[in-house]
Amino acid sequence: MRKKVFITLFVLLALGIAGIVYVFNLKYADSKKETADFTVNASTFINEFAGDNTLANKKYSEKIISVSGRVSSTEQADTTINIKMEDSTTGNYIIFAFQNQYLKEAKQINEGDSVVIKGSCSGGIYSEILESSSVSFKRCTLMEKVK
Amino acid sequence: MKKTAFLFVLSLVTCFAFAQKKLVTTSATISFDATTSIDALPKATNKTVIASLATKTGDIAFEAAIKNFAFTNPKIQEHFNGEGWMNSDKFATATFKGKITDLTKVNFSKNGSYSVPVSGTLMIHGESNPVTSTATIVVEGKKISTSSNFSIALEDYKVKGGAIGAGKVAKNPTITVQADFN
Numbered sequence: 001m002r003k004k005v006f007i008t009l010f011v012l013l014a015l016g017i018a019g020i021v022y023v024f025n026l027k028y029a030d031s032k033k034e035t036a037d038f039t040v041n042a043s044t045f046i047n048e049f050a051g052d053n054t055l056a057n058k059k060y061s062e063k064i065i066s067v068s069g070r071v072s073s074t075e076q077a078d079t080t081i082n083i084k085m086e087d088s089t090t091g092n093y094i095i096f097a098f099q100n101q102y103l104k105e106a107k108q109i110n111e112g113d114s115v116v117i118k119g120s121c122s123g124g125i126y127s128e129i130l131e132s133s134s135v136s137f138k139r140c141t142l143m144e145k146v147k
Numbered sequence: 148m149k150k151t152a153f154l155f156v157l158s159l160v161t162c163f164a165f166a167q168k169k170l171v172t173t174s175a176t177i178s179f180d181a182t183t184s185i186d187a188l189p190k191a192t193n194k195t196v197i198a199s200l201a202t203k204t205g206d207i208a209f210e211a212a213i214k215n216f217a218f219t220n221p222k223i224q225e226h227f228n229g230e231g232w233m234n235s236d237k238f239a240t241a242t243f244k245g246k247i248t249d250l251t252k253v254n255f256s257k258n259g260s261y262s263v264p265v266s267g268t269l270m271i272h273g274e275s276n277p278v279t280s281t282a283t284i285v286v287e288g289k290k291i292s293t294s295s296n297f298s299i300a301l302e303d304y305k306v307k308g309g310a311i312g313a314g315k316v317a318k319n320p321t322i323t324v325q326a327d328f329n
Binding site: 027028057061062075076077078080082084093095097122123125127128129130134136137138139 | 176197210
């Protein structure tokens with residue numbers, strides 16, 4: 001009887017430790033290999049957030065999205081580069097921060113390039129500084145580039 | 148003589164215009180480190196922070212989308228954004244509004260590295276608190292880089308959770324801010 005209790009406790013302890021180790025070692029998947037939940041065009045996407053930010057946030061936040069559009073500018077972000085697609089009329093924009101293993105891809109993108117970028121959407125916010133709205137992405141990767 | 152006078156006036160006007168400039172970037176970075184001796188995971192960086200610096204008045208502002216803090220571990224990111232922590236669905240941004248309190252410590256028209264006092268209001272999780280820190284400003288031609296390190300008490304921003312009590316998340320995480328204006 002004692003032996004059974006001891007074995008049960010040991011198995012539970014081992015499972016608990018394995019569970020903790022598993023959670024601690026979880027890592028985000030490679031964005032290039034992730035399947036996009038949505039495929040969108042940059043200007044339509046920007047307008048969707050400008051039209052109803054709450055609704056768009058519910059629909060797109062933390063989803064993997066593939067965005068096609070023209071690069072309006074590239075910006076130095078510490079030692080890396082962010083890619084921007086801006087609506088020049090409203091000043092509203094999408095900004096993409098790249099996944100660590102794909103930082104080099106961002107440096108190969110130039111203003112004016114037509115690209116498809118895939119990443120995790122962090123939703124849209126209204127900026128009091130810029131008086132415009134922005135949608136930010138993290139863990140991005142370049143899927144296509146047409147000059 | 149006339150040409151010299153013209154050039155002198157032109158350079159003054161240029162300096163004056165430059166001194167008044169409000170600089171803006173949408174790619175400032177904010178990192179926070181809440182790691183402890185028993186948990187190395189609670190740290191993240193947001194590389195798409197909106198920042199502005201008015202060189203004439205010394206006004207500084209930052210806006211960061213909470214959901215764009217990128218963690219390496221999906222579970223930690225989920226906890227961070229959840230209702231029990233940052234509740235980023237409700238409190239989507241963290242903001243700082245402040246100023247360089249002694250503008251005589253920096254010359255935006257002269258290359259160099261300057262240490263300046265900064266104070267303002269930091270709003271996280273819907274809670275605002277005064278913050279005072281020292282920032283480093285590096286002027287290099289037209290490029291102005293600003294950076295600062297400071298720590299905050301999570302308690303002041305009503306960020307609570309069992310993980311803090313259990314020692315897995317630091318009570319006073321360090322925040323690093325970097326903004327490059329070109």
